[in-house]
Amino acid sequence: MSLTYADVLARYEPTFGLETHVELNTVSKMFCGCSAEFGGEPNTHTCPVCLGLPGALPVVNGTAVESTIKIGLALNCTIVPWCRFARKNYFYPDMPKNFQTSQYDEPLCVEGYLDVDVQGKTYRVGIERVHMEEDTGKNTHVGGATGRIHGADYSLVDYNRAGIPLIEIVTKPVPGADELAPEVARAYVGALRDILRTLGVSDVRMEQGSLRCDVNTSLAPRGSGELGTRTETKNVNSLRSVERAVRSEMIRQAELLDKGERIYQETRHFNETTGDTRPGRSKEEATDYRYFPEPDLVPVAASAEWVESIRQTLPELPAARRARVSEQFGVSAEDMQQMTNAGVVDVVIATVDAGAPIDEARNWWTGYLAQTANAKDMFAADLLITPAQVARVIALVAEGVLSAALARQAIDGVLATGDDVDAVVAAKGLQVVSDTGALEAAADEAIAANPDIAEKVRSGKVAAVGVLVGAVMKATRGQADAATVKDILLQRLS
Numbered sequence: 287m288s289l290t291y292a293d294v295l296a297r298y299e300p301t302f303g304l305e306t307h308v309e310l311n312t313v314s315k316m317f318c319g320c321s322a323e324f325g326g327e328p329n330t331h332t333c334p335v336c337l338g339l340p341g342a343l344p345v346v347n348g349t350a351v352e353s354t355i356k357i358g359l360a361l362n363c364t365i366v367p368w369c370r371f372a373r374k375n376y377f378y379p380d381m382p383k384n385f386q387t388s389q390y391d392e393p394l395c396v397e398g399y400l401d402v403d404v405q406g407k408t409y410r411v412g413i414e415r416v417h418m419e420e421d422t423g424k425n426t427h428v429g430g431a432t433g434r435i436h437g438a439d440y441s442l443v444d445y446n447r448a449g450i451p452l453i454e455i456v457t458k459p460v461p462g463a464d465e466l467a468p469e470v471a472r473a474y475v476g477a478l479r480d481i482l483r484t485l486g487v488s489d490v491r492m493e494q495g496s497l498r499c500d501v502n503t504s505l506a507p508r509g510s511g512e513l514g515t516r517t518e519t520k521n522v523n524s525l526r527s528v529e530r531a532v533r534s535e536m537i538r539q540a541e542l543l544d545k546g547e548r549i550y551q552e553t554r555h556f557n558e559t560t561g562d563t564r565p566g567r568s569k570e571e572a573t574d575y576r577y578f579p580e581p582d583l584v585p586v587a588a589s590a591e592w593v594e595s596i597r598q599t600l601p602e603l604p605a606a607r608r609a610r611v612s613e614q615f616g617v618s619a620e621d622m623q624q625m626t627n628a629g630v631v632d633v634v635i636a637t638v639d640a641g642a643p644i645d646e647a648r649n650w651w652t653g654y655l656a657q658t659a660n661a662k663d664m665f666a667a668d669l670l671i672t673p674a675q676v677a678r679v680i681a682l683v684a685e686g687v688l689s690a691a692l693a694r695q696a697i698d699g700v701l702a703t704g705d706d707v708d709a710v711v712a713a714k715g716l717q718v719v720s721d722t723g724a725l726e727a728a729a730d731e732a733i734a735a736n737p738d739i740a741e742k743v744r745s746g747k748v749a750a751v752g753v754l755v756g757a758v759m760k761a762t763r764g765q766a767d768a769a770t771v772k773d774i775l776l777q778r779l780s
């Protein structure tokens with residue numbers, strides 16, 4: 287029988303940590319001039335350097351270093367004055383050099399932190415390091431049932447991704463979150479994603495793999511003050527999965543510890559369908575990789591002046607912006623968090639700037655527009671409707687020209703055609719029917735068609751009028767104001 291989450295917490299204290307890989311959105315690759323664009327015909331974004339041909343010499347991409355420094359500064363890290371790349375040696379067919387150029391004991395950014403808020407409490411997640419490396423190519427295993435190498439007939443390799451700048455952000459172990467450990471882990475990745483998006487250094491698409499997480503989880507007997515043996519769940523590709531991966535590992539490890547078994551330090555794979563993890567390989571030690579300083583690259587020495595000039599260019603970061611907007615517009619912390627989670631803070635502010643009240647702007651962007659975007663698998667802020675158009679819809683509702691239902695139709699029309707709100711309203715005839723004569727005629731028709739209901743209302747069962755209101759709304763295709771219709775009906779039946 288499997289343990290409940292409460293059972294786990296009664297006896298054990300969880301600690302988690304995260305290693306997050308971020309593909310930068312630089313124009314060219316980390317060590318050569320090849321295009322770093324996603325996709326492309328296989329093996330067209332390649333050259334002797336990223337194919338690892340003999341004698342080819344790498345050169346560091348300056349923009350990638352600058353982006354890494356931005357990330358380090360945003361995460362309150364120290365930017366070291368001097369650091370080097372290192373070779374991480376291992377064989378894999380998607381890595382033609384047989385080593386990955388990475389950073390080992392000399393990362394560019396160290397000792398930072400990121401504060402995340404969960405359920406009204408702030409948790410400080412320590413950042414151990416931010417380092418630069420390069421992505422590998424992509425293997426495709428053809429034939430076989432699982433798409434994995436086992437059972438495949440043959441494998442293809444595409445080196446377009448090989449050498450794309452990759453940043454790894456490693457947290458320190460985070461103890462003390464207790465039952466909220468899964469939520470805090472998720473909130474950290476969400477906050478990190480917002481920062482990276484605000485910095486403009488990556489498109490942070492978890493579903494496309496430009497942001498991916500390895501989740502470390504361990505348990506220690508409650509009150510022991512120790513750190514348990516951790517497992518590492520690889521390539522977790524959504525915020526929800528981060529939370530589920532921590533939770534399922536906590537339960538799995540507690541079951542083993544309860545039986546007196548030990549936890550092995552190993553990598554595990556997260557199953558999106560079942561929500562649990564299964565074993566991968568046993569974890570290599572750093573010594574297995576035979577790291578040594580990369581002899582083909584000069585060290586990176588970021589001067590204090592350069593770092594300072596980069597700091598001056600940093601945009602307002604999400605936490606500071608939340609505090610300012612919350613103060614300026616009187617938005618509660620909860621509503622602010624909801625806007626942040628939906629990624630709509632900027633568009634809400636722009637909608638307010640275009641003349642809409644903050645509450646309406648927030649409601650539309652976190653409500654109907656977020657749902658619409660979600661159904662299309664995109665961000666609300668990327669929808670083909672501008673903040674000014676949303677402000678116009680809100681104004682038309684305030685003027686009584688559109689009902690809420692008609693406003694949604696107007697938004698659908700704008701999204702479908704790209705036309706302006708007023709053009710959509712005119713073309714679809716979406717105005718609320720405010721012609722009293724027309725509404726009275728529709729009310730009389732509804733009464734005539736439903737004599738039993740009308741009689742009930744006349745005899746005092748006022749609630750029954752809802753049926754008649756519905757009939758009128760149907761007859762006017764939702765373009766009447768329901769409250770006005772109700773008044774007219776009750777007047778005629780009194």
Ligand SMILES: [Zn+2]
Nearest residue numbers: 318320333336
């Ligand atoms: Zn290249």
